[in-house]
Amino acid sequence: MTSARACPPCRVLLVSTNSEADPHPVYPLGLEYLRAALMAQGHEVRIFDVNMSAPGAPDLEPAVLAFAPDLIGVSIRNVDNTDGTAPVSYLPEARALVARMRAVRPVPVVLGGSGFSIFPARIFEWMGADYGVIGPGEEALCALAALVKTGAAEDSIPGLVYRKAGSVEVNPPSAGLRGVGGVARDPGLVKGYWALGGSMNLQLKRGCPHACIYCTYPALEGAHLLEADAASAVDDIQRLYEEHGVDSFFVVDSVFNLAQSQAGAFARELVRRRLPVRWTAFFMPKGITAEQAALWKESGLDGVELGVDTISDPLLRRWGKPFSAEDVLESARVLARADLPYAMYLLFGGPGETRATFEETVSRADECPRAVVFAFSGMRIYPNSPLHRAAIEDGMIGGEDDLLEPRFYLSKELGADWLKTRRTELARRTNWMVAGRNMDALKRMAGMLRRNGHKGSLWQRVRPT
Ligand code: SF4
Structure with missing residues (x-):
């Protein structure tokens, strides 16, 4: 993994888009593992969670402007509710959140999460993101934070989804660090x-x-x-x-x-x-x-x-x-x-x-x-x-x-x-x-x-x- 010395500190905003409350709102544990990995590398991290906001997340733009992130990570945990009797897609809501953040802070947006990892190239294109990460995000997000500051090579980052010569490239996912067990929580x-x-x-x-x-x-x-x-x-x-x-x-x-x-x-x-x-x-x-x-x-x-x-x-x-x-x-x-x-x-x-x-x-x-x-x-x-x-x-x-x-x-x-x-x-x-x-x-x-x-x-x- 990139060392703290090789990677100048970066402000990373992690955004949980999962507003599903059935059977109950799901704590964004995956983002906590990412936060811990990024902070261990010396980065400054905040989490914005739509469940902690009023309906429609009216405080999203103020939160983005106040923190002024260098990189925005957006978690897509599920693409839909998997209910064959009343299917609901969650992607339009996530795409709207990304567009609102881009409008006030045009920094790289990286998509990740298990829902994204099932359809990486398709969601990446549909949402117009700068990057995506499939599989465990800890290693890739730390490397991306370095890329934002120093311009590291995209093809060396595990699990990275990115554009190259007009097509979408998907690197093999990381076989390394995956969040599991106890973690410091916000x-x-x-x-x-x-x-x-x-x-x-x-x-x-x-x-x-x-x-x-x-x-x-x-x-x-x-x-x-x-x-x-x-x-x-x-x-x-x-x-x-x-x-x-x-x-x-x-x-x-x-x-x-x-x-x-x-x-x-x-x-x-x-x-x-x-x-x-x-x-x-x-x-x-x-x-x-x-x-x-x-x-x-x-x-x-x-x-x-x-x-x-x-x-x-x-x-x-x-x-x-x-x-x-x-x-x-x-x-x-x-x-x-x-x-x-x-x-x-x-x-x-x-x-x-x-x-x-x-x-x-x-x-x-x-x-x-x-x-x-x-x-x-x-x-x-x-x-x-x-x-x-x-x-x-x-x-x-x-x-x-x-x-x-x-x-x-x-x-x-x-x-x-x-x-x-x-x-x-x-x-x-x-x-x-x-x-x-x-x-x-x-x-x-x-x-x-x-x-x-x-x-x-x-x-x-x-x-x-
Ligand atoms: S593959 Fe594993 S996790 Fe998936 S349904 Fe079967 S037993 Fe459960």
Whole structure:
């Protein structure tokens, strides 16, 4: 990485454009890792977060003018809401923010974030940015800060997206530093997000070695796990609890229990320090033991979010899921016996889905004791994924579609009217939250509870007794 001596100090404004508040506003943890890396190189950094501003971010221009940055980094976390029943693109809002900043401060704008990294060249051109960074941004942004001041070579910066001789170049992403574990946080942001409700997020690891047909995580974060030291992550929790009273956390790893020994070490450290905090995370429904469940519960785990998708073995195999229907049922039984609330996320309509596999999943979900179910329909298609190829082969999309506008794979076998009827019927169940049907009611309840000071996740409130 560029040394502080070789790189004169630069003022960098990092902008979080993510205003999505469902299920709750998401703390810009990725920007904190970038901020820490830049500050370690001697740069001056500020974060502007649209969630900390009034609707429409009226204080954006004053903030830019007051700080007078040399470089503006814009984070695009998601390109859309991935909801096949009511898709919403976030890109127009991000583009408008970039245009407003450019109008008052014409310095280089660099785009980054996981949403950007899926469509780098396309978003780069559409938003008229000066640079982009795919993958981990720490190394690239520090190098860009040097480039702004000293004119370093663009082709040597890992993950850089830039123009060269009229075309868009994309350098291979950095294989080096990636933000994970504890990080110094902006006290104003912590206070602001805690006041908004929800949970404070935490990243214990990055990467996933699996290859589910629709998923972008392995491409974005790598197929190998990068694990944080569990004690350093708990240091972060302890600091946030002692300094800000934060007592509810969400581990944002793609799958918490992918790294079994880290999962145990994290929980044991929380127990050892007797921190009165609660936490939730995404789990894979496989290999969860009674001993693990008991330890996690003792450490404050109060909600398990299971990424299930389907409970039909042929579909699990076809979609590349690394577990079986029996793994799902056994995980549910273990969690229920431990009296740990759990929610299952189901995704209907992917390749090979038929009415029979749909009903198989519903009836197996009924066998899961005290389950809360979140049901979605339609798989978001991302470029160059196995799902993308299947969608072209099955005539769902044309090969020329760049997929920036949300496109979803929805099996024709189901039939639109039949699916609509079944979704409506399932939404009558009190423990099923069906996207495009009764899920909005939960969102409204969540908004009301948060305004009354409720923290943490809320789906436990619809758990069957
Ligand atoms: S296990 Fe989860 S994170 Fe990994 S590829 Fe599958 S869906 Fe993605």
